[in-house]
Amino acid sequence: MEQDWPMLTEKLPFWLEESRKIASAGKVASYIPELARAPQDALGICIAGRDGRQLTAGDDTLSFTLQSISKVFTLLLALMDRGESAVFSKVGMEPTGDNFNSMLKLELVEPGIPFNPLINAGAIVVSSLIRGATPAEKTDRILAFFRELAGDDTLAVNEAVFRSETATAHRNRSLAYFLKDNKVLEENDDVEKVLEVYFRHCAVEVNCRSLARMALVLSLGGKDPETGRELIPRRYVQIAKTFMVTCGMYNESGEFAIRVGVPAKSGVSGGILALVPGRCGVGIVGPALNRKGNSVAGMKLLETLSAAFDWSQF
Ligand code: GLN
Numbered sequence: 001m002e003q004d005w006p007m008l009t010e011k012l013p014f015w016l017e018e019s020r021k022i023a024s025a026g027k028v029a030s031y032i033p034e035l036a037r038a039p040q041d042a043l044g045i046c047i048a049g050r051d052g053r054q055l056t057a058g059d060d061t062l063s064f065t066l067q068s069i070s071k072v073f074t075l076l077l078a079l080m081d082r083g084e085s086a087v088f089s090k091v092g093m094e095p096t097g098d099n100f101n102s103m104l105k106l107e108l109v110e111p112g113i114p115f116n117p118l119i120n121a122g123a124i125v126v127s128s129l130i131r132g133a134t135p136a137e138k139t140d141r142i143l144a145f146f147r148e149l150a151g152d153d154t155l156a157v158n159e160a161v162f163r164s165e166t167a168t169a170h171r172n173r174s175l176a177y178f179l180k181d182n183k184v185l186e187e188n189d190d191v192e193k194v195l196e197v198y199f200r201h202c203a204v205e206v207n208c209r210s211l212a213r214m215a216l217v218l219s220l221g222g223k224d225p226e227t228g229r230e231l232i233p234r235r236y237v238q239i240a241k242t243f244m245v246t247c248g249m250y251n252e253s254g255e256f257a258i259r260v261g262v263p264a265k266s267g268v269s270g271g272i273l274a275l276v277p278g279r280c281g282v283g284i285v286g287p288a289l290n291r292k293g294n295s296v297a298g299m300k301l302l303e304t305l306s307a308a309f310d311w312s313q314f
Contacts, residue, residue, distance in 0.1 A: 001049055001279040004309050008047065009055060011308070016043055016058045019286075019301040026288030026296035029268040034164030038064065038270060038287035043297045046208035048216040048281045050225060060208040064285050065161045067267030068100065070146075070201040071123040072240050072248075073214070077145050078117075078129040079236045087129060090184055091115075091122045095247045100293060101171050103178065112182040118247040118265070121175045127198040128189045135196040142201050148231060149217045150210035162203040169199065202267075211273050211283025218263070219275035241277070245313075249299075252292040260302045261312025270295040274302055276311050 020043040030036035044059035078087050096115045098104055105115055114122035132138035139157070147155045165172075176195050179185045185194060206214075216225050218241060222232035244263035249256040256264065264274035270287035272295055284302065286295035306312055 001276075002051065005049070005053065005055070008309070012045070012047075012055060012057045015301060015304045015308075016045060019043060019297045019304065020058065021297075022300055023286060023288040023297040026286075026290050028270070028287045029289055029293070032161065032165045032168060032268070034158075034161045035065075035269055035287075040288050042270075043286040043301070044208045044284065045301060046212035046283045048209075048212035048225075048283075050216065050220060050278070050280065052225065054209060054212065056208060059285065062285055063158075063205050063207050064269040064271055064287070065158050065202065065267070066146075066204045066206055066211075066271060067202045067269045068118065068120075068123070069211070069265045069267040069271050069273050070142075070204060071118050071126065072218075072244060072265050072273070073146060073149065074123065074126050074130060074142060074201055075117045075243070076232050076236050076240055077142060078126045079239065080232065081131045082129050084235075084239070087117075087126070090125050090129070091117045093243075095251075095253060097251050100250045101175070103171075103175055106175070106178055106182065113184050114179070116243060116247045118243055120172055121179060124172065124176050124194060124198050125179060125184055127201065128185055128194045130197065135193045135200070138197045139200045142197070143204065146201075146204055146214070149214045150206065151213045151226075152210045155204055155206065155210060157200050158203045158205040161205075162199050165199045165203065166196070169195070172198070206271070206283070208283040208285055211271060211285075212281045213283075215273045215275040215281025215283060217281070219277055219279060219281050221277075241275075249294050250292050252290075252294055256294075256299065257314065260299070260306045261314050262302075262306065263313075264302070266294045266298075268293055270298065272298045272302065276309075277313065279311075
């Protein structure tokens, strides 16, 4: 990585502007009304190296909400709270090939648990597993965890986005009630309270720098980049990274693995968190999405970087 830094510094602004050009081919998400306000042509990146260096380009200061990217980190917290066997008794380990908000397989396949923790149904179940007596207590624990990983004490929930999703999330509500009926959400899991936790962690606001720092911790196997202290057990990071490869880019994960080849997770806000194990963490935002729900320009930029620096893990 260190030897790549000069070329990266020189080329990154150019690559970013080249990638930005294709943003017009995508569409900003609008099913959560508040997200539709994001700028169509924005593209920003931060690359965080293990030596503490950060390189940024484009709209790296733009704020956006984590959305599905948060699912990686609530999974990690649930694993730390409950352990592997409890978590995987309620959520599977397989990609679906369906849209992230699909209901299809919940009914089609026995025993009715979500296929993986990165689709909406799976992440809703994971939210129910976070320790805490109330939604507020759970959200506080999630925020404290996210803040530590991002190295930013100011991370907070964007209330407007939270309210906007809460008011319009008919499909997520259906998924959650279905899970309750399947007894994957248990007797004492109040559906609306579980959803509140889920919507709140999706609405945590970041920028490319905080996202890159979160990615850097994963690239270091769960260690704090400054102190070397273990923030997440290595085994859980390994699980999260594997899900990111198999399911992180929704049902475009296979193509992404071929074109880019690193663990990554996207969100409908246009964010992408990616990491090169042992080398760096990457935070990207590009709100215009392709039909699969991934940032068009962000994917292109990652593909360029991966080819230039041989990032593929395969
Ligand atoms: N909060 C969003 C939802 O549940 C997250 C989805 C996403 O980013 N793909 O629809």
